[in-house]
Amino acid sequence: MPAPNAGLIARKPDIVAALAAVLPADAIISDADETRAYECDALTAYRCAPLAVVLPRTTEEVAAAMRVCHDLGVPVIPRGAGTSLAGGALPTADSVVIGTMRLSAFLEIDTANRFIRVQSGITNLSVSAELEPEGFFYAPDPSSQLACTIAGNIGMNSGGAHCLKYGVTTNNLLGVRMVLANGEIVELGGAAFGGQGLDMLGLICGSEGQLGIVTEATLRILPRPQGARPMLIGFDSAETAGECVTRIIRSGVLPVAIEYMDDVCLRAVEDFAKAGYPDCPAMLIVEVEGSEAEITDQIERIRLIADDLHPVEFRSSRNEAESLAIWKGRKSAFGAMGRLGDYLCLDGTVPVSQLSFTLRRIGELSKEHGLKIANVFHAGDGNMHPLILFDANTPGDLERAEACGNDILRLCVDVGGCLTGEHGVGIEKRDLMGSQYGADDMAIQMEIKDAFDPQWLLNPAKVFPLETSRPHRDRAAAGH
Amino acid sequence: MPAPNAGLIARKPDIVAALAAVLPADAIISDADETRAYECDALTAYRCAPLAVVLPRTTEEVAAAMRVCHDLGVPVIPRGAGTSLAGGALPTADSVVIGTMRLSAFLEIDTANRFIRVQSGITNLSVSAELEPEGFFYAPDPSSQLACTIAGNIGMNSGGAHCLKYGVTTNNLLGVRMVLANGEIVELGGAAFGGQGLDMLGLICGSEGQLGIVTEATLRILPRPQGARPMLIGFDSAETAGECVTRIIRSGVLPVAIEYMDDVCLRAVEDFAKAGYPDCPAMLIVEVEGSEAEITDQIERIRLIADDLHPVEFRSSRNEAESLAIWKGRKSAFGAMGRLGDYLCLDGTVPVSQLSFTLRRIGELSKEHGLKIANVFHAGDGNMHPLILFDANTPGDLERAEACGNDILRLCVDVGGCLTGEHGVGIEKRDLMGSQYGADDMAIQMEIKDAFDPQWLLNPAKVFPLETSRPHRDRAAAGH
CATH class of the missing domain: 3.30.70.2740 (Alpha-Beta Plaits)
Incomplete structure (x- = not known):
């Protein structure tokens, strides 16, 4: 990691005072004991407490905090719920964390046009909970959905088990309100189909806090399917299970989810959650949905594909309790593994x-x-x-x-x-970027970063390899 | 329009010679009679012949042409098949048109991973034609699909009648190979799910030739549905037809297409194509697809929704001939209107x-x-x-x-x-952009343009209002 800016650390009182001048007192955390709660995310191997933490309640408060940091040259760490497994919300010692967790208002539900507008600190699961009485849901469902925020989902372009049919965050995000590094507030995309000029929404989605902080999001919502049913398919080798997935995808059936678990995982889960999983080298959970006719039709097509590969077990859920048990095992997999x-x-x-x-x-x-x-x-x-x-x-x-x-x-x-x-x-993967991108590919990405964040203050030392980004950061530090 | 650069026009022989030094002779058109064929696109009210036209066969030839134009400061007009209805391929008198029509090779079909890779000058319809023996298709289907190219589809983020279910180009584009303004070649996105760093593919899609020229595209392909069936639903008012659409969308049925035609159009089409359309103020064509069970189920649900609104006609196709007739009428609508x-x-x-x-x-x-x-x-x-x-x-x-x-x-x-x-x-809509975007929204778009095309040479005088973009263009002209 690059050395933190000692000058900024020394000026901590001034920085906190400048934030206090534009924000409510309870929106700022600067006590060293309290900032420690923000020293890491779910990649706990790496830890570093920030200078201060800001927890705004409105877009305007986010903008005010960003302007202060921009004017004083202080790095900013955008943070959702801190569930990143890649260190996406890891602070630096000279930075201010801006957390979205208090941006938690539902703003608008419009089922006729199929969208919901929320502040970005809303948790993923609460969006679907809010929509349930209307008969709608929001598709992306990361494993951390009880805790993770829409802001974090947008930052990482989160997926989930049920994204095979409905796509990941970028396929379900219609628009954002967002604060740029200099405190400007912009609107990108929107609820209506179509657009004009450059489509920057996809660029924002998955940009890992490099381009701004999203404070409001307009999300596509979907009517709840009439029904859904999972199947368990056990195989005697990983290769055969993999081949089954390939054949299902190629056939044109489109399940909502195809989840894979191997024997190590199956045993851990079975000890922990008693889901009734078979003891075999590899198992798939395949879920289909729709009307009863559609469900039956899809299960039959999948059974035919699986049969050709001689599964050691094929079981389709017969009722709601069995369906819940099947998913309970899968959803507890990471917890169960933690016990190992x-x-x-x-x-x-x-x-x-x-x-x-x-x-x-x-x-x-x-x-x-x-x-x-x-x-x-x-x-x-x-x-x-x-x-x-x-x-x-x-x-x-x-x-x-x-x-x-x-x-x-x-x-x-x-x-x-x-x-x-x-x-x-x-x-986590910053220094592997070179294995995927050539120099020209990386250069154009960093020029986009230059355009949005000329000082390179947002979420420093992430995404871009340090050596590769050095000329951009040096130019930024020299005031261009 | 801004005045063309007289200096460039005077240097036409040098510019053509520089192109001829790096390209095959038959790739360059500079005779005034021949360049006139490129003076407009389908917005024929506006016409202007370019200095020259280049028709490359490879990415490397596109890059060579772009480098020449970049080094000499010559504006470049990217062109697909010239079917734009918004003047997207209109030349300026001081520009070189780079056409993609000879980039017409199929590069790879991979049904297991559901993609096709093509050169970008391939026509839209020929992609699905190429996939037909494999049982797959490419979803976006603009009305001009017989003529329009994938390059143009990407430039305009084209849709089509069947995009309701499958999305428009941006939802079906997996990756591109693209030449930047300075002749650099970059790869964005790719066939595999996932990504890392900034997702620039969405930014490219719909960027109307402002950011580069796409020479190859990786497209998502879908298995052909088992069957499809259209319905005609006639109403006694536009409002009721509109209400029917709202209710269908809200209900959760997802037809492949819902097309609307009013009486003026219905009569013109009936005179022209004898599609058997009813004579009423407003008509919908609703197409559903899937297995026979799914089709029947969806038609029934739509019939119930329509019945509540007392349609003057409800007819669902009984066979392939009737289905073709229904779509033939819709597909000939623009031709039929031209006769009026x-x-x-x-x-x-x-x-x-x-x-x-x-x-x-x-x-x-x-x-x-x-x-x-x-x-x-x-x-x-x-x-x-x-x-x-x-x-x-x-x-x-x-x-x-x-x-x-x-x-x-x-x-x-x-x-x-x-x-x-x-x-x-x-x-066409350049000067309306201000009705949709605030100053900050436009500014960040133009900074992206700066990053990709610092000289503002690509597709000049389009997309961005001339007054708004003047400071960027002036800075570009002054060499920053």
Whole structure:
């Protein structure tokens, strides 16, 4: 990491006073004991308390805080609920964290035009909860949906188990209100179909706090399907399970979700959640939805595809209780794995046709590095989440796990996939960006960053490799 | 329009020689008689022949041409098939047109991972034709699909009748290879799910040739549905037809297409194509697809919604011949309207819940301006295409039609819609951008343009209002 700016740290009282001059007193946290609560996100291996934390309640308060930081040259760390697994909300010692958690108002529900407008600090799950009486829902459903905010979902372009059919955040985001680095407030996109001029909404989605802070979001909402039903399909090898996913996708059936769990994970989950999962090397949960006729039709088509591959188990849920049990196991997977010890949760993607090969190769890498790896992930869109088990108390074990993780992510890129499906780059994958992008590709990305954040104050030391971004940051530090 | 650069025009021989030094002889057109073929696109009211036209066959030839223009400071007009209705490919007298029509190779079909990779000069319809033997198709289907290119589709973020269910170009574009203003070649996005760093693909899609020239595209492909069936629903008023669309969308049924035609259009089409359309004030074509069970289920749900509104006719296609006849009428609508005289084809969007109000208000504007207006459009996503009939031989009639068109587009914005659904801004709507965007919104768009095209050479005098963009262009002309 670049050294923090000692001059800024020394000027902490001035910075806090400048913030206090434009914000309510209870919106600022500067006591060292209290700022420590913001020293990390869910990538807890990295920690650093910020100078101060600001928790605004309105777009205008965010703008006021951003202007102060801009004028004083203070780095800003945008933060949702702090659930990032990639260190996306890790502070630097010379920075001010601007958290969105108090931006928690519902602003507008319009079912006729199928959108909801919310302040960005609303949690993901509460959006669908708010819509339930209307018979609608919001599709992206990250595992952390009870805690994570829409602001964080937009920053990381979050997905979830049910995104195979409905897409990830970028496919469900219609517009944002956003504060730029200099405190200007802009509106991008909107509820209506169409647009004009440059479409910057996609650029904002997944930009990991590099371009501004989203304070309001207009989200596409969908009518709840009439029904949904999951199936369990167990296989005697990872390769066959992977092949089944490829064949389902290719066939044209479009399930809502295809989730994959391997034996390590299945056993951990079974001990923990008693979901009634079979004991086999690889299992898929495939969920279909629609009217009863559509559900029956889709289950039959999937059964035919699976049968060709001789599953060791094929079970489709017969009632609501069975459906809940099937999903309860999957949703508790990360908690269950936590009971086995420490783990690194990776997030890479591969073409669906490469699932079998990639799973086999991950098995080999597990042996090469001498580390146990569990696989539980969104197989339908090739979004893998290998969990590398390690012991945080054994010196050098984290580093070995990270090295193994880097090998796996490079493997993803080598077979035609990406470094991240939904967790983002953060600090975790910053230095792997060069494995995916050439110099020209990186340069144009950094010029976009220059345009939005000429001082390079927003979420420093993330996303862009430090060496690659040095000329831009130096130019920014020199005032262009 | 800004005055063309007389210095460049005088240097035409040097410019052509510089191009000839890096390109095959048959890739350059500089004879004044031949360049005239490129003096306009489908907005034929505006014409201006360029200095020269370049028709490259490879990305590298595009890059070579771009480098020459960049080094000599020559404006570049990217051109697909020239079907833009907004003047998106209109040349300036001091410019070089770079056409993509010879970039016509299919590069890769991968049904397992559901993508096709093509050179960008491929026509839209030929992509689906190429995929037909595999049982797949490419969803966006603009009316001009026989002629228009994928490059143009990406430039304008084109839609089409069947985009209600599958989205427009931006929802079906996975990656591009693209040449920047300085001749650099970059790759953005790709076939795999996920990504890292800034997602610039959405920014490129719909950027109307302001940011670069796309030479290759990776497109999402979909398995052909088992079947599809259209319905005709006639109503005794525009308002009721609009209300029917709102209720269908709100109900959760998702047809592939909901098309609207009013009486002016119905009569013109009936004279021309004998599609068997009813004689009523407003008609919808609603198409559903899927398995036979799904089709039946959806038709029944739509019939119930329509029945509540007392349609004057409800007819669902009984066989392939009837289905073709229904679509033949709709697809010939623009040709049929052409037989009634000259028309301006508008392209604005409104929230679906505002369809009834907007149709009524357009009727009033028709009376106020004393101009007949026909309505035929993609109602399901609120993408309106009012056709304003006028007589090009009557002095002042075009101007009256344009004034009426501006009123209608402002109406779209006022009710919460957008200036364009799929035709783009081009020169047609350039000066209306201020009705949708504030100064800060426009500024950040122009900074993106600065980053991609520091000299402001690409597709000049379009998209951005001339007054608003003057400081950026002046700075560009002064070499920053």
